[in-house]
Every structure is written in C-alpha cells, then in structure tokens.
Amino acid sequence: MRGMRRPGLSLVLRVLMAAAALAALAACAPGFQRNPLADDVKISPNVSARRVSLVVIHHTSSSSHESALRTLRDPLREVSAHYLIARDGRLIQLVDEADRAWHAGRARWGAITDVNSASIGIELDNNGDEPFPAAQMAALYRLLDDLRARHRLTPLAYVGHADVAPGRKVDPSAHFPWREMALRGFGLWCDPPLAAAPAGFDVALGLQALGYELASPDAAAMAFALHYGAPQAGLAALDPALVACLVAQARAVTEP
Ligand SMILES: [Zn+2]
Known part of the structure; x- marks a missing residue:
C-alpha cells in the first residue's frame, strides 16, 4: 500500500540504491563479471590475477x-x-x-x-x-x-x-x-665442456623432464635440437651429456 501511495519516491530510492550498489561493485572490482546463477555477490579483496606460467x-x-x-x-x-x-x-x-x-x-x-x-x-x-x-x-x-x-x-x-x-x-x-x-635468465643453456651424463641416463625421459611431450620422441628431439643448437637428426643423435646438464639446471631452479 505504501508503494502505491508514493510510487515516485520508491522508484527513485530503488534507482539510487541500485546505482550505489553498482558504484560499490565497480570500485571494488573493475570488470567484475557476475554469474547470473549467483544469488548474491559478496566481493572478497583477497585475490590476484591468475598465474601466467x-x-x-x-x-x-x-x-x-x-x-x-x-x-x-x-x-x-x-x-x-x-x-x-x-x-x-x-x-x-x-x-x-x-x-x-x-x-x-x-x-x-x-x-x-x-x-x-x-x-x-x-x-x-x-x-x-x-x-x-x-x-x-x-x-x-x-x-x-x-x-x-x-x-x-x-x-x-x-x-x-x-x-x-x-x-x-x-x-x-x-x-x-x-x-x-x-x-639474461630467460631459459636454460649449457656450454661445453659438458660432464658425462650419469650412468643409465635416459635421454627421452630427460626431454620429458624438461617439458617436451614424448608422443613422438624423434619430434621432441628435433624441437630440442632446434632450441639448443644440436644436430637435428632424431633422438639417437642427441648428446646425453647436454640433456642431462639441462635437466640438472632445471632441477636447480625448481629445487634450489
Ligand atoms: Zn608460432
């Protein structure tokens, strides 16, 4: 009944409140995308941008x-x-x-x-x-x-x-x-002279440890050779000492 008596004021209030809520939202989180399924939005300040790795x-x-x-x-x-x-x-x-x-x-x-x-x-x-x-x-x-x-x-x-x-x-x-x-710190590199690879070192597993996908071990070896200036002639042509040196460097970064 009150709404019927003063429809103008009620509408103005609702618009003002909605505008204030929107302004608060915008102040907290520019670009915030509300999921329409959400019943409510209670923004937390405890966030950071997603990680680029x-x-x-x-x-x-x-x-x-x-x-x-x-x-x-x-x-x-x-x-x-x-x-x-x-x-x-x-x-x-x-x-x-x-x-x-x-x-x-x-x-x-x-x-x-x-x-x-x-x-x-x-x-x-x-x-x-x-x-x-x-x-x-x-x-x-x-x-x-x-x-x-x-x-x-x-x-x-x-x-x-x-x-x-x-x-x-x-x-x-x-x-x-x-x-x-x-x-400059953007990637790994090993210059000769290289220490011999550990006994039983598996070159393919070494490539995998570095990140290469092994669906085709020869293709992975070619990509590795392109990156590290090695002869591009497949897995058998790779120098185990070079792969082992890079794996050791990568381990030193992840497990200092
Ligand atoms: Zn490309």
Whole structure:
C-alpha cells in the first residue's frame, strides 16, 4: 500500500540504491563479471590475477608486421598473440594479458595441456629465414624483463612454439638467440665442456623432464635440437651429456 501511495519516491530510492550498489561493485572490482546463477555477490579483496606460467615465442613467417597484423586480427583466421614485435623494435599489443590469446594451437609443455590458457604469446615479425635484428631483440628483452617482474617467472618459463608443438611447428627459427636469452635468465643453456651424463641416463625421459611431450620422441628431439643448437637428426643423435646438464639446471631452479 505504501508503494502505491508514493510510487515516485520508491522508484527513485530503488534507482539510487541500485546505482550505489553498482558504484560499490565497480570500485571494488573493475570488470567484475557476475554469474547470473549467483544469488548474491559478496566481493572478497583477497585475490590476484591468475598465474601466467609460460611465455611462448613465435616468428610470424611474414615479410612485414603490417601483414602479420592483418592475420593476427582477422576473425576468419582465428589466430592472435598478446604481443607483436616489428623488425624495428616497435611493440604492438593485441590482447589483454588477462585474456587467452590463440597462438599455441594444439600444444603441451610438461603438465600443461592448455598452453594458451597458461601463457603469454609473443610474435616476432620475421620470415623464418633471417636473423632477428638487434632493435627487435632489445624490445623483446625489455618486454620479457617486464613480464618476469609482474608474473614472477622463473628461467623455466620461456619456450618456443616448436618446443610446445614438436613435429608441428618450427618457430622461432634457428636464428633465434636462445643462448643469449638464457644468459639474461630467460631459459636454460649449457656450454661445453659438458660432464658425462650419469650412468643409465635416459635421454627421452630427460626431454620429458624438461617439458617436451614424448608422443613422438624423434619430434621432441628435433624441437630440442632446434632450441639448443644440436644436430637435428632424431633422438639417437642427441648428446646425453647436454640433456642431462639441462635437466640438472632445471632441477636447480625448481629445487634450489
Ligand atoms: Zn608460432
């Protein structure tokens, strides 16, 4: 009955209260997505962004970053990456880091089977058969320093597309300077002379311990060889001492 007597005031109050509630929500959690199934929203401040645990490096196979941009923004191509770095070092962001970009495709690294959900994808504009210019690498290192600080990444977080999709992808090419990356803390590296592998060391299991998927051990070995500058001739051609050295380095990161 009161509502019928003063419908105007009631409506104004309801609108004001709804606006205040919305403002409070927005103040607490910008971009908060309410699930319509939820009966109530009681926002907790005890959250942080979801963990990014991998950075996947690609080359675009393009002759220009404008051409790469067209592909990475074409709804019909259904591919994207968080960042594209042009040959001159210009850094272009295409996807919010909080969102899942579509760069890895069918891929796996260790226990991670949904690589796109766990990673940030970086495309380096490069036709696959040319060195990566110094300006482009400088921009990459600047970005990787920033990602490492914000996402608290260890040296194990940096992989190539070929590493997570052996037998299917070969980017970034052999021109990519993984050794210099590792010297900056982005990845692992072992220089000779190498200590002999422990007796009975299993090279395939070593690759698996590093993160490689073993569905095809030879494909995993080729991806490993591309990354670490070893002869690309299958599992039997890999130097057990190199694999063992990298496994020991990885253990030192995870079990310091
Ligand atoms: Zn790729």
